[in-house]
Amino acid sequence: MFHRVTLIGFVGQDPEMRYAPDGTPVTNFSVATRQVVSKERVAACPTGWKESLNGKNWELTTWFRVTCWRNLAEAVNQYLEKGSQVFVEGELRGDASDGSQNPRIWQGNDGEHRTSYEVTARTVKFLGRRDNASATVNQTGGTVTLYNNHLIAGRSNNSQGTYNISGG
Secondary structure, three states: OOOOEEEEEEEOOOOEEEEOOOOOEEEEEEEEEEEEEEOOOOOOOOOOOEEOOOOOEEEEEEEEEEEEEHHHHHHHHHHOOOOOEEEEEEEEEOEEEOOEEEOEEEEOOOOOEEEEEEEEEEEEEEEEOOOOOOEEEEOOOOEEEEEOOEEEEEEOOOOOOEOOOOOO
């Protein structure tokens, strides 16, 4: 069996990079996706949705926590920032119990219980940044250079391969 999750949304906070005990880079960031339904199609507000700013639609924002590993983590930490539009492809993760996986349930600082959807990214595409550059970074290896507002792929001398990157 196989599952894949694809998200297109906006980064909610600057990525945070840390290192696993074995020295492997790990970067986390949040992505907000938005669904919009016209009031002409659905007159009553669906449960949990809110009215859009223009008053013509109902909208629902869903937040995802995204985790990147190794060279992908380093590239995302270096080039992604809050407010950037991003494409993320990966696997949905949660708390596993008795052979099934569910959203992670946790308690916030305010004492309220919350759930979160988590994605382990395999591919991240930078769709738009403040300087209007875009790029694709896959979980492989190699080097990345920013030149004249474009990301440029470099061949690595190790066995991990290269980044698959296209400048925008």
